[in-house]
Amino acid sequence: MRETCVNQTFKTDPLEPAERERSNFVRDLVQQQGTTTNSPWVSPSPIPKHIVQFWDDKQHLPDDVSDCMNSWRQLEKEGFTIEVYDKQAASTFIRNRLGARYEEAFKLCYHPSMMSDYFRYSYVLAEGGFYIDADDVYHGEPIGSLFEDRRMKLQPFCYDVETAQMVPAGEFTRPGTDSQGWIFYFNTTPLIAPKHHPIVERALINATLSLEADISNGLPEVQATTGPGNLTRSIFEVICEGCTSDALMVLHDWELTSTSQWPLSYRNDSRNWRLSNQQAFCQSVTKNLK
Numbered sequence: 001m002r003e004t005c006v007n008q009t010f011k012t013d014p015l016e017p018a019e020r021e022r023s024n025f026v027r028d029l030v031q032q033q034g035t036t037t038n039s040p041w042v043s044p045s046p047i048p049k050h051i052v053q054f055w056d057d058k059q060h061l062p063d064d065v066s067d068c069m070n071s072w073r074q075l076e077k078e079g080f081t082i083e084v085y086d087k088q089a090a091s092t093f094i095r096n097r098l099g100a101r102y103e104e105a106f107k108l109c110y111h112p113s114m115m116s117d118y119f120r121y122s123y124v125l126a127e128g129g130f131y132i133d134a135d136d137v138y139h140g141e142p143i144g145s146l147f148e149d150r151r152m153k154l155q156p157f158c159y160d161v162e163t164a165q166m167v168p169a170g171e172f173t174r175p176g177t178d179s180q181g182w183i184f185y186f187n188t189t190p191l192i193a194p195k196h197h198p199i200v201e202r203a204l205i206n207a208t209l210s211l212e213a214d215i216s217n218g219l220p221e222v223q224a225t226t227g228p229g230n231l232t233r234s235i236f237e238v239i240c241e242g243c244t245s246d247a248l249m250v251l252h253d254w255e256l257t258s259t260s261q262w263p264l265s266y267r268n269d270s271r272n273w274r275l276s277n278q279q280a281f282c283q284s285v286t287k288n289l290k
Contacts, residue, residue: 026184039246050129117226128195
């Protein structure tokens with residue numbers, strides 16, 4: 001029997017049946033113990049020690065975001081390479097490595113957050129490596145072991161609808177913990193994987209199809225189209241279709257390694273996807289952003 005960690009005040013499930021099925025799937029995946037030692041995904045085949053980041057307009061990179069990005073530079077001493085793409089460079093990469101269809105889908109991303117999501121799938125599928133968001137700060141924990149096998153590495157999240165807050169990882173990752181108001185899913189940062197990983201491929205395909213869909217009724221929702229909703233759905237599909245769950249390694253304590261920095265200057269304007277979700281993006285920048 002599963003332990004309930006918060007009071008369940010919902011008379012009905014806040015999620016649709018398909019959404020609840022995916023949430024329960026992620027819950028079980030996150031809380032399961034151990035891996036299959038003979039899985040091909042845990043045999044040595046190193047992921048490239050290459051860190052990739054994105055900011056759509058590097059000419060207007062806020063100082064506080066730049067500080068977050070530069071925190072990863074210390075890993076260059078350990079053999080990591082770091083590369084930062086902007087909108088134009090990302091578009092060129094996608095066209096050259098994946099083709100015109102995917103470049104056109106990238107151009108349909110109406111917000112920089114969507115562009116970064118779509119680009120990370122594209123880059124990691126084609127090259128393999130480590131994508132990290134521009135607002136994530138590195139705390140100095142060793143990460144070399146994450147590149148020693150072919151498993152995809154992702155950070156799990158859990159949102160509590162009742163309190164409108166994120167559930168601490170130390171709580172929702174414990175086997176047996178659950179609540180009707182909890183929504184389990186995977187974050188898109190970090191994204192660590194070898195090239196041609198089937199989950200990354202599916203995430204890119206699903207995002208592409210969503211972007212190509214008819215938008216006569218309004219712009220698509222960011223999370224479901226390219227963000228964590230899309231990634232979580234893709235993981236669910238690929239594993240349910242027969243791919244072993246050992247293709248994925250859950251990073252239960254990623255916050256010891258890196259956290260998303262709050263507050264940052266850009267979060268107060270349209271560059272924050274939460275303020276621009278399903279709205280035409282209008283860049284709003286000023287000189288000497290702090």
